[in-house]
Each structure stands twice: as structure tokens, then as C-alpha cells.
């Protein structure tokens with residue numbers, strides 16, 4: 001069995017969610033952790049978790065919501081984190097890819113949510129893009145555990161996060177021809193890895209550029225099995241155990 005620890009499932013992207021979830025389960029992906037990271041998708045994700053046994057949820061404001069989120073949203077987030085099957089805070093973090101004029105505000109939003117995660121004792125799902133140094137320095141201030149979502153950094157950076165107790169979310173990027181992520185997988189091993197698709201984005205090869213779905217998790221697992229020279233069943237088992245432990249899944 002596999003767990004997709006990070007995906008987005010929304011009616012905006014899929015015509016028939018029933019069918020998508022059925023396909024995922026048929027592919028051996030028994031649990032999907034859906035990330036709601038703006039006001040609308042937070043509500044949608046929680047609704048899905050009520051409708052489907054196989055869906056758990058993490059909620060938090062993505063850094064691209066920095067101009068939108070007001071105090072009321074943060075208060076609501078805090079309330080919603082008490083909902084059954086909401087198992088983490090995220091994705092939250094820093095994204096410096098599109099310029100730097102809102103960095104201070106991103107940091108403020110990030111830290112507010114880290115404080116909440118610490119308070120409610122839930123793991124965090126971290127989005128960090130072109131912001132490694134700030135992300136590391138900020139995370140060091142909070143007693144939280146979590147996952148570096150869609151990790152694609154260097155071996156050095158991977159080692160730092162692992163030493164801080166973070167797990168690395170490995171997704172479709174590991175299957176891309178030009179990716180150096182295999183070096184990270186070799187270095188940290190299965191004990192520090194979680195599987196994720198980030199669907200509907202980042203479909204693995206040979207579906208790169210197409211609509212992604214959790215049903216492609218076994219493709220990612222197969223690649224990791226090849227890199228580490230272990231049976232694919234081990235990849236499924238160990239990464240599932242890692243996810244169950246981190247998110248305290250029942």
C-alpha cells in the first residue's frame with residue numbers, strides 16, 4: 001500500500017472525483033492527504049475528508065495567499081485545525097521565485113502559522129522555493145515536526161533538514177531525466193522519505209506535463225526502489241509507516 005502525502009483534489013481540476021479516488025485506490029494508493037491552501041480549497045478539502053474514508057487533510061495558507069489572508073482567516077484556520085481528519089498545517093512557507101517585494105509579509109504569515117502548529121501540536125507541510133536560508137532559520141525557531149514538501153534541493157540542504165528532524169517529500173521530479181534528486185534519495189534513504197504527487201501538478205515521467213493524480217505514486221516508488229536497489233514493496237511499506245507516524249493516522 002502507498003500513501004500520497006501531498007496532493008490537491010478539486011473539482012476545478014477533475015471532472016469526476018469519485019472516479020479519480022477509485023482509480024487511486026485501485027493503483028494501491030489507499031490514503032491521500034489533500035492539501036487545502038487557500039480559503040476555498042481548505043473548505044473543499046475538509047468536505048472531501050468527510051465524504052471519503054481514504055482522504056485526510058492538511059490546511060494552511062500558501063505563501064501566494066499573502067495579500068489575501070487577514071486575521072479572521074487565521075482565526076478560522078485555528079478553529080478548523082480541530083476538525084477530525086485534519087492532520088497537519090500546510091502547505092505553508094516561503095516562495096521567493098516571483099520576486100522579493102513581499103518577503104517580509106510572507107515571513108510574517110509563515111511564522112503565524114508555525115506558531116499555531118506548535119500550539120496545536122500538528123506537523124507542518126513546508127513549501128520552500130528559492131528561500132532555503134530563510135526557511136531553515138525560521139524553522140529552527142519552532143518546535144514542530146514536518147515535511148519538506150516537493151523537496152528538490154541539494155544533498156547538503158537535505159542533510160540539514162533531516163538533521164532538524166524533517167522528512168523529505170519526494171514526488172514526480174525524481175523521475176525527470178535532468179533531475180539530481182536521486183543523489184538526495186541515496187543520501188537520506190527510505191527512513192527520511194515520504195511519497196507525494198502534488199497532483200494535479202508535476203506528473204512523473206512518462207506523463208510529465210499531463211494531469212497528475214495519486215494513482216501515479218507507484219511510478220515514483222518504483223524509481224526510488226531502483227535508486228536504492230530495494231524491492232518496491234519496501235518503499236511502499238517504509239514510506240507509509242513514516243507517514244502514519246508523522247501524521248498520526250489511525
Ligand code: NI
Nearest residue numbers: 006035091198
Ligand atoms: Ni502542493
